[in-house]
Amino acid sequence: MLPFLLLLLFAAPQGAGNSPAKAAAVDDGPSYTASGEMVRPENYREWVFLTSGVDMSYSDSAAAPARSVFDNVFVNPSAYRAFLKSGTWPDKTVLVLEVRGAEGAASINKRGHTQSPEVRGIEVHVKDSSKEGVWTFYGFGSTGAGKPFPRTASCYTCHQEHGIVDTTFVQFYPTLLPLAKDRGTIRPDLLKELEPVAAPAAGSPASSK
């Protein structure tokens, strides 16, 4: 979804992990190394899926990508359950953005895109009241812990300016958006983010220019 500043960290294909989805719900909050890096959330593929986007960009001037990508977003189950009740995120929310290669024609598919085993990077957005600023972004390479993004990174200002629920892009999470509307948890000055965007020209935005 590119809700986070996109790091094109070229990561090795990820295995699916061995822990069951059930276990992931027991203790799924963030943990950290002694130096303040975030321990890699290895089982995020067993968390709750929020959405996928393809070839997204927040820049008007961005050229078509040389290689297409999907952006898959997952959230830890305990935070998801809290959102279902309240329409917003509890402390210890962990949102994982996985950037994954997109295939064109593959096997019997002739059109559009499918997802490939190639993981190009993982970025994580964590709500933790014990940390300065509460919400922190972490970038992960192919292995190991994640480094916090500096507070001056553009992901923080972009999420502050456009994230409709508690600095997160719930406008792109199709099952959570109706809940946030029902609960009244959308920041009032950001309701404009839900207004239709005029197409730049004839045809779909994806095919024009």
Next chain:
Amino acid sequence: MLPFLLLLLFAAPQGAGNSPAKAAAVDDGPSYTASGEMVRPENYREWVFLTSGVDMSYSDSAAAPARSVFDNVFVNPSAYRAFLKSGTWPDKTVLVLEVRGAEGAASINKRGHTQSPEVRGIEVHVKDSSKEGVWTFYGFGSTGAGKPFPRTASCYTCHQEHGIVDTTFVQFYPTLLPLAKDRGTIRPDLLKELEPVAAPAAGSPASSK
């Protein structure tokens, strides 16, 4: 993913459900009505996500879609855990295909596609040894139980001819494909499905024609 015959059942937007992901793992197999229809798997959005595709088609002659769609695939957690161990599907596997509307430019996104609250249809592929044929497809409308597809439907022959693991399209499930390779569970005569497909012309398949 269009692994199933695409029914464009225009369904109402789906809520995210209220049951936690943890509960979904306890008893997540198929259940049926007295008349042999499948009871709707209401909590599939809390199951394990396998992949998303966008604007896929298995037909060479398919025109570009009038409206873009995403296809999200989920599996019940008990079947997922069994696949992690064995590289294939156990009895009582339930694979859910959700067809969801795709937005072009929306909020701050300028390019590509994001997912919308509009669910256009749900189709389910169930492995159940108590049923004739073992694997059955069910189509769901906006509410209620799912009707089995007749055995003459093309989804059965297509999955039989191209589904690399036990008639399922594991070639499009990026975290499961490496596991199936490791476990040697890919049908040998279908290894050809994994070979690169020549691009039809210059440019990406999505932008050509």
